[in-house]
Amino acid sequence: MLSRNLWVTGVFSVFFLGVFPPSAEATTFLDGASQYSVFVQQSFTMTGSDSKGSVAAGTVMTLSTSGVSVASGYTGTPAWSVVAGTSLNCPNGCSADGNIWARAETGTIYNNYSGGTNTIGGAGGTDPIDFSGQFTQLKSLSTSLSGMATTSGDGCTVAYGTITCTATKAGLNVINIPASSTDPNVVTAAMLGTDDLVFNINAGYLVVNVAGAAASTLAANSFKTSDVTKLLINYSSATTSLTLGGTVDASVLAPWAAVTSSANGQFTGNLIAQSYSGGGLEFEGELFNELPEPGTFAMLGGGALLLWAARRRARR
Numbered sequence: 001m002l003s004r005n006l007w008v009t010g011v012f013s014v015f016f017l018g019v020f021p022p023s024a025e026a027t028t029f030l031d032g033a034s035q036y037s038v039f040v041q042q043s044f045t046m047t048g049s050d051s052k053g054s055v056a057a058g059t060v061m062t063l064s065t066s067g068v069s070v071a072s073g074y075t076g077t078p079a080w081s082v083v084a085g086t087s088l089n090c091p092n093g094c095s096a097d098g099n100i101w102a103r104a105e106t107g108t109i110y111n112n113y114s115g116g117t118n119t120i121g122g123a124g125g126t127d128p129i130d131f132s133g134q135f136t137q138l139k140s141l142s143t144s145l146s147g148m149a150t151t152s153g154d155g156c157t158v159a160y161g162t163i164t165c166t167a168t169k170a171g172l173n174v175i176n177i178p179a180s181s182t183d184p185n186v187v188t189a190a191m192l193g194t195d196d197l198v199f200n201i202n203a204g205y206l207v208v209n210v211a212g213a214a215a216s217t218l219a220a221n222s223f224k225t226s227d228v229t230k231l232l233i234n235y236s237s238a239t240t241s242l243t244l245g246g247t248v249d250a251s252v253l254a255p256w257a258a259v260t261s262s263a264n265g266q267f268t269g270n271l272i273a274q275s276y277s278g279g280g281l282e283f284e285g286e287l288f289n290e291l292p293e294p295g296t297f298a299m300l301g302g303g304a305l306l307l308w309a310a311r312r313r314a315r316r
């Protein structure tokens with residue numbers, strides 16, 4: 001039996017190396033969304049706030065007394081810092097650094113970045129991003145991640161109103177949070193909307209799968225992460241509505257969810273969702289940037305993720 005398991009692991013490892021060469025895919029774990037602070041398939045509305053990273057919306061983008069201020073020294077900036085698939089609307093004026101692409105534009109738009117361009121796509125032409133194709137892949141990724149088991153030795157505890165989640169292994173760590181539990185010592189999805197949050201990533205990086213209800217909340221008076229670029233919180237197909245309250249020190253993959261913000265704060269990583277609407281939440285542009293070492297998925301029983309990788313490669 002042991003030799004058979006080793007053979008299966010070896011086959012998965014060879015397959016993984018073919019799908020994800022050790023360096024070629026290092027920044028594309030989240031596909032085309034990896035370089036954007038916000039990447040939504042539908043609309044994006046931001047009022048009285050800013051994003052320090054790039055923003056892409058498949059339909060209408062509305063920046064009301066807001067801006068996308070991508071600094072000239074920002075690493076990983078995509079070719080287009082702002083992409084609005086239908087229109088870019090600035091009813092009270094807005095600023096957008098870098099290169100702008102929009103099907104149409106209304107309002108006063110200040111393009112402040114030296115050398116940046118402002119391109120109006122018009123009725124014809126091709127959008128620079130295939131949002132439909134990207135979200136097909138991102139939904140497949142979210143589903144595959146949610147099917148992985150919690151890594152041995154990893155987990156979350158709760159004490160005195162604080163949830164502490166710890167990742168212990170090199171490479172990929174996975175923690176699954178259930179929607180509910182009769183055990184008061186088990187961290188559940190609802191607690192992520194009420195308790196303080198601490199994520200300790202001792203090695204590698206961490207994916208937290210949240211089995212939330214249709215309407216979920218991610219909010220904490222205190223949200224601390226040892227390394228925001230190594231934490232991805234994944235809401236799969238069950239979550240169609242997600243409310244962010246206060247600071248979120250993580251990246252969030254919620255490709256089925258309409259996301260809103262209910263309080264001022266900072267969102268430090270990538271936000272990937274169906275749509276976003278809110279004010280007061282600033283996007284900091286500290287993006288999720290890690291990929292597991294070759295063979296990690298196989299060692300952790302990630303057959304579903306390997307199948308996702310094969311489908312992703314086949315679409316290209």
